[in-house]
Amino acid sequence: MIAPANRPIGVFDSGVGGLTVVRALMERLPMENIVYFGDTARVxxxxxxxxxxEHFTAQIVDFLLGHEVKALVVACNTIAAVAGHKVRHSAGGMPVLDVIAAGAQAALAQSRNHHIGVIATSTTVNANAYARAIHAQNPQARIVSQACPLLVPLVEEGWLDHDVTRLTVREYLKPLLADPIDTLVLGCTHYPLLKPLLKQEAPHITLVDSATTTAEAAARALGAAGLLNSDNPAPDYRFYVSDIPLRFQTIGERFLGRSLEQIEMMSLG
Amino acid sequence: MIAPANRPIGVFDSGVGGLTVVRALMERLPMENIVYFGDTARVxxxxxxxxxxEHFTAQIVDFLLGHEVKALVVACNTIAAVAGHKVRHSAGGMPVLDVIAAGAQAALAQSRNHHIGVIATSTTVNANAYARAIHAQNPQARIVSQACPLLVPLVEEGWLDHDVTRLTVREYLKPLLADPIDTLVLGCTHYPLLKPLLKQEAPHITLVDSATTTAEAAARALGAAGLLNSDNPAPDYRFYVSDIPLRFQTIGERFLGRSLEQIEMMSLG
Structure with a gap:
């Protein structure tokens, strides 16, 4: 039987974007084993x-519970927005972290005027998830959201510093910058790769990167639960995906910031 | 028992793009019943x-054969490129039309210098499907291809006449226009909606729209097989999708060019 603290953290996403959260976890918690699942066949x-x-999420959670994880990290804003409660229910008592709860908390901690912008996918924006998470802690905060469906394909195309991306970002930020926001939540795990460009386009705004804030929240939750792994200098990282498509390696390594090894394919459908 | 000619044509795509082919079929063959399947849960x-x-395609073909279709139309370039042979095998002897075969034939018929450009998704381009289909008929033809992964999301965002789209198209067309192509195949069923913009950016190039060319090929094949429906003034159209996502109605109607009724959800996974 594995001691609870030695069990892996289960991290999952609809695709490769969650690897930005894995990267932040590796940096913040370098002794932790990690099992990742990315649903690349249905992304x-x-x-x-x-x-x-909800249906796809239940399948992924079952798969990770089968790996005896000690905590779950929802590294996908869409899943957190739509199925976060279901994940918590299935997880029993173990810590469940998600990018929306972590991002909402960090945004409130960093904003001075509590006037916060959110950029995310259409589903996340329409689920109103960040506004609900922020208002649960501060009902006076003012939230403006913008769906940015083109940013994920632009990141995956690798156009991180391209005129097309700059023009697209400018178009999406226009309504947000018309409001006096002082903080902008990057509500999609692909967006951290656009941070340099976003900083140029919105120089006076504090960017909240939900990958690093989620890693921070995971460190706190594992510490509180007595589940931190403190003696594991060569941690085990496993990456499962439901499909290994064209350019997966290239794109995945761009997100993870290091080479991607031990990828296994695992169909859930 | 339904007379063979009265059976529906089965049309399928990974999502909504195939509705541009349905639209062309409705206009070219207004007496035909049509069953459509769009795999919107996995697009x-x-x-x-x-x-x-291949796995997803086999599931869709089974579903349509269960509807006693008289012909199959592969209204998705990616499926045609990767799994066209499997569809033909499963279909037994019935006519199978696909956007790549139809587009390749039309491109050769329209090009004068047999110097043909192709724009498509990454998978279609990497499968080299148009080049193979064109070379099978004319080994001397010269083909230049360009993967355009951003055009589908731009069309779905509705930015059909937007500076971002114009800049993106210009970037993608640059290597094609550097060659002396006289014909450009729109190798993705989303692209017909960008025809006005493409005409402005490449005014001297003949555009081959695989939706209309596939409808034309279907008319010929059904005629040759004695399967044309000639007495059906109020045809039946059925649309099945594996998910009804946000904005499906809006986007679908933009592709179909009329109101979308009788949509049913059907899970295949």
Whole structure:
């Protein structure tokens, strides 16, 4: 029997975007084993219905529970927005972290005027998830959201510093910058790769990157539960995906910031 | 028992793009019943592996054969490129039309210098499907292809006449226009909606729209097989999708060019 603290953290996403969260976890918690699942055969979730997203999510959670994880990290804004409560229910008592709860908390901690902008996929924006999470802690905060469906394909195309991306970002930010926001939540795990460009286009705004804030929240939750792994200098990382498509390696490594090894394919459908 | 000619034509796609082919079929063959399947729960296929695409395609073909279709129309370039042979095998002897075969034939008929450009998704381009289909008929033809992964999301965002789209198209067309092509195949069923913009950006190039060319090929094949429906003034149209996501109605109607009724959800996974 494995001691609870030695069990892996289960991290999942609809695709490769969640690897930005894995990267932040590796940096913040370098002793932790990690099992990742990315549903690359059915990505993207951001344009699918609630019922479909809940169904796919239940399959992934079952798969990770089968790996005896000690905590779950929902590294996908769409899943967190639509099916976060279901994940918590299935997880029993173990810690469940998600990018929306972590991002909402960090945004409130960093904003001075509590006037917060959110950019995300259409489903996340329409689920109103960040506004609900922020208002649960501060009902006076003012939230403006913008769906940015083109940013994920632009990141995956690798156009991180391209005129097309700059023009698209400018178009999406226009209504947000017309409001006096002082903080902008990057409400999709693909967006951290656009941070340099976003900083140029909105120089006076504090960017909240939900990958690093989620890693921070995971460190706190594992510490509180006495589940931190403190003696594991060579941690085990496993990456499962439901499909290994064209350019997966290239794109995945861009997100993870290091080479991607031990990828296994695992069909859930 | 339904007379063979009265049976529906089965049309399928990974999502809504195939509705541009349905639209062309409705206009070219106004007496035909049509059953459509769009795999909206698992769209897009263009970034997935061959094995996954073949698996999904087999499920869709089974579903349509269960509707006693008299012909199959592969209204998805990615499926045609990767799994066209499997569809023909499963279909037994019935006519099978696909956007790539139809587009390749039309391109050769329209090009004068047999110097043909192709724009498509990454998978279609990497499968080299148009080049193979064109070279099978004319080994001397010269083909230049360009993967355009951003055009589908731009069309779905509705930015059909937007500076971002114009800049993106210009970037993608640059290497094609550097060659002396006289004909450009729109190798994705989303692209017909960009025809006005493409005409402005490449005014001297003949555009081959695979939706209308596939409808033309279907008319010929059904005629040759004695399967044309000639007495059906109020045809039956049925639309099945594996998910009804946000904005489906809006986007679908933009592709179909009329109101979308009788949509049913049907899970295949």
């Amino acid at each position: 993207p979730y951001g344009v699918k219905s609630r019922a479909t997203i | 897009p296929y263009g970034v997935k592996s061959r094995a996954t695409i």
